[in-house]
Amino acid sequence: MAKLAFLGLGVMGYPMAGHLRNAGHEVTVYNRTTAKAEAWAAEHGGDFAETPREAVSEAEFVMSCVGNDEDLRAVVLGAAGALAGMAPGSVFVDHTTVSATVTRELAAQAAEQGVGWVDAPVSGGQAGAENGQLAIMCGGEETHFAAAEPVIDAYAKAIVHFGDIGAGQLTKMINQVCIAGAIQSISEGLFFAMQAGLDAKKVADLVSQGAGGSWQLANRAGTMVDNEFDHGFAVDWMRKDLGIALAQGKEMGVSLPVTALVDQFYAEVQQLGGGRWDTSSLIQRFRKMHGQDI
Structure with a gap:
């Protein structure tokens, strides 16, 4: 069992931190809104701190799941940031979906003080976080990944190391690109079915059994037909993620035409x-x- 800190208690981080506590780890949490950290500590029996620096005191591993590049910088850097309180030999595991650029920037600063870094964005949404069934794509030095893997296994159904720092974020970009294209095609197909007078749910159920099947079709077709969208992963966050992927593609000279189009549809x-x-x-x-x- 390890001494851990978890920074960021949104719809993903709150249950993820809970799984770590349920696994027997000693967990201290931090959230920008302290009341949420207090509520988590009351529910799970862990501790909370009012700054990232205080939360990470003596922690072997620090996990984060915040909003974007600037949110991550805010909890990592500065006098009250996590790096100011982390000891050499500890490892920072970032579950936020951010750019590979900020990941490499912060990992380099961490390395200067002997702190390891694993970029480990996740896929599986709120349900995956609550059920401890997230797919986690990782980048970083092999030794840091190997040390962190048994800890993050508390909320994972699959964990894969893809390479050096930033490889996890690049893989997450691919994940979001694939999701965007899939949801657009499913939207077209379901609306086509409804306009044709077919039972769109029955169509989706049949198609999901064949080559046109996907997680999105199996898990979202029914609510799409029923006009229900008060769940899952928000459009605002998807646009943030697609923006990261499009910027990375531009930097690499890789065209992502379908992604760019779907991003505008989300707008x-x-x-x-x-x-x-x-x-x-x-x-x-x-x-x-x-x-x-x-």
Whole structure:
């Protein structure tokens, strides 16, 4: 059992930190809104701190799951940041979906004081976090990954090391690119089925048994047909992630035309007031175009 800190208690981080505590680890949490950290500590029997630096005191591993590049910098850097309190030999495990650029920047600063870094973004959404069934894609030195793997296994169904620092973030970009294309095609197919007078749920169930099947089709078709989007991964966050992927593609000279198009479709969903809707709400564009209720 290890002494841990977890920074960021959003819809993902809150249950992830809980799994670590349930596994028997000593866990201290930090959240920008201290009341949430207090609530977590009361529920799980761990401790909370008012700054990242205080939270990581004596921690062997520090996990983070915050919002974006700047949020990550905010909890890592500065006099009250995590690096100011981490001891040489400890390892920072970042579960935030951020750019490979900020990952390499912060990992380099961590290395200067003998702190290891593993970039470990996750896939599986809120349900995956709550059920401890996340797919975790990792980058970093092999020794740091090997040390962290048994700890993060508390909330994982799959953990894979892809290479050096930043490799985990690059893999997460690919994950989001694939999701975006899949949801757009499912939206087109389901709306086509409904307009054709077919039972779209039955169509989705059959298609999911064949070569057209996917996690998105199996888990989101029903709610898409029922016009329900108050769950899952928000459009606002998806646009953040796709922006990271598009910027990385531009830097590499790699064209991502479908991703760029779907990103603009998500912008239209935001304009419909759907920034906090689940990503499967892409189908709402079709309802709007055809004058249907959204």
